Amino acid sequence: MSSRRSRSSQSDVSTEITDAQITDIISKLQQLIPELDARRSDKVSASKVLQETCNYIKSLHREVDDLSDRLSQLLATTDSNSAQAAIIRSLLL
């Protein structure tokens, strides 16, 4: 597995990309981050974009953690309720 990743990494290394292209990707990324999107008109440094990207991913991970805890508790109480499960399935499928 690590050897495959190394090869993939090598192929990535050989790809040439200009600073302009990196700037373009960072501007797209900037639009995805709520903290940065609110002040899109302002110039934000690449370092700031990366920092906010890391913070945002961490907050999304925390939300998934909390929702996983919540779902596991709810499933424990509703697992035996087949009628409830049928309602959920009909809504989702």
Added chain:
Amino acid sequence: MESLSFSLHSNLHSLTLLQHSNQNKKRRKITHQNSLALTPWTSHTQHRLYSSNLLLALRRNSNPTASLQVRAAADRVLAATAKGRTRWSRAILANPFGRWRKQRQRHHKKVKNCSANKCMKKTTPDIRRRLPAVQKKARVLGKLIPGCRKVSFPKLLEEAGDYISALEMQVRAMKALADLLPTGAPPPDPIGLS
């Protein structure tokens, strides 16, 4: 309605095949110039597909009350919905517990930080020379996204964009599921199906 259910059934079937294929560790080598357009994470179709697959996975789970199992299932279904078209989704499908097990083993992988650092230096010497802060934050970002510790800087940014959109959809879908479960009479339109 029949065509819709048929479409969903077809999607489920293809997803099952994909998961089976990934279990055999066969990988398709796909190169995309713009990975941001790979999966439309904001569409209702992806939302419903993810929700139904997640519910099926949780029902199939022998011990659904374990929070770790729920998290692992949520991530696996998310990666399957992405159809392995991105690095982060392939990394999750290759590792049964995804980032959760990686977090546990983090202290064993300190050595790899050096190689990641070297890789970043080789890849973007100009950026390293002019923007050391960017390099440091890029390394942190690479640890947060599955499978992206050693990728090039532009590739890392593309993966980050797709991963964020996928996580946002995951949060929306899990919230909708959690809202459905406790009430005897679910709201008429909890996840925007109509």
